[in-house]
Amino acid sequence: MKTIAIMQPYFFPYLGYFQLMNAVDEFIIYDNIQYTKKGWINRNRILVNGKDEYITLPLRKDSDYLDINQRYLADIWWERDMLKLENKLANAYRKAPHFSYIYSVVRDCIRLNNPHLNLFAFLLYTLNAIKHYVKIKTPIIISSSLPIDPSLKSEDKVIALCKARQADRYINPIGGLERGLYNKETFKQNNIELLFHKINTISYKQFDNEFISNLSIIDVLMFNSKEKVKELLQEYTLVSNTPS
Numbered sequence: 001m002k003t004i005a006i007m008q009p010y011f012f013p014y015l016g017y018f019q020l021m022n023a024v025d026e027f028i029i030y031d032n033i034q035y036t037k038k039g040w041i042n043r044n045r046i047l048v049n050g051k052d053e054y055i056t057l058p059l060r061k062d063s064d065y066l067d068i069n070q071r072y073l074a075d076i077w078w079e080r081d082m083l084k085l086e087n088k089l090a091n092a093y094r095k096a097p098h099f100s101y102i103y104s105v106v107r108d109c110i111r112l113n114n115p116h117l118n119l120f121a122f123l124l125y126t127l128n129a130i131k132h133y134v135k136i137k138t139p140i141i142i143s144s145s146l147p148i149d150p151s152l153k154s155e156d157k158v159i160a161l162c163k164a165r166q167a168d169r170y171i172n173p174i175g176g177l178e179r180g181l182y183n184k185e186t187f188k189q190n191n192i193e194l195l196f197h198k199i200n201t202i203s204y205k206q207f208d209n210e211f212i213s214n215l216s217i218i219d220v221l222m223f224n225s226k227e228k229v230k231e232l233l234q235e236y237t238l239v240s241n242t243p244s
Contacts (some may be wrong), residue, residue: 001168001169002025002165002166002167003168004025004026004027004165005172005197006028006029006030006143006158006170006172007020007021008029008041009030009031009041010044011042011043011044011126012055012106012218013040013044013127013216013217014214014215014217014220015202015217018134018136018217018233019233019235020173020236021131021136022138022233023171023197023236025167026139026141026167027141028141028142028146028161028165029127029141029143030143031069031144032067032068032069032143033068034065034066034068035064037064041068041123042119042123043055043057044216045216046092046215046219047093047207047209047219048092050207050210051212052212052215053088055088055089057073057077058076058077058081059071059073059074059119060072060073060074061074068123069119071120073117077117082111085110086107086111089106089218093222095207096222097222097223098221098222102218102222105130106218109125109126109129110126124140124142128140134226134230135226146164146165148160148161154181155182155183158172159190159192162192163190167192168191169195170187170193170194171195171196172194172195172196172197174198194240195240196239197236198236199214199236204220204232205223206219
């Protein structure tokens, strides 16, 4: 049985994103899908003085109808925001147990030397860097490299991508079940099993603060050893969209 997941690229996404990547045989990332301001494509949350705060990649002003692989970081990223983000991370996590090494990993990601940096290329680099650090072996496949009808949408597009990779199981984040995005019978008719990934209740010590869940993977790595992160990657449940 071959299992895949399909996701948009996110900016240093939360632990559940990497759990899903680790749970499948192949992980497809959308690059030829329309960028949306809502969601986590160019923003996330970190811990700052016991509270969650956003970190954001500024984007060049452009059409709202462009795909992710057609968007670029704004010039202000190079002129100001890159250093601001580095300083914010350093001030927030300097006393975290794994700060020294993780800060260097993250700093490498955000200091890529390309003055006209493509948003998708940036995000893919960061995802691969974290994937390598936590030793996830799942190959990443870029959606535009697959021969499917580009006009397909939502469920039809997912099924086409599954067939293009000869997959017979598809795992989607639990939000797909909660929002009723997919029909199990439709997948069954196409000989594909549909399951949903749900991260378990997880907590770890964040200095002496009350725990804040689902922050960026940066937070997880700052406070947990590589061995502990490997354990946390297994802390999830796969559920069907029908009652057990």
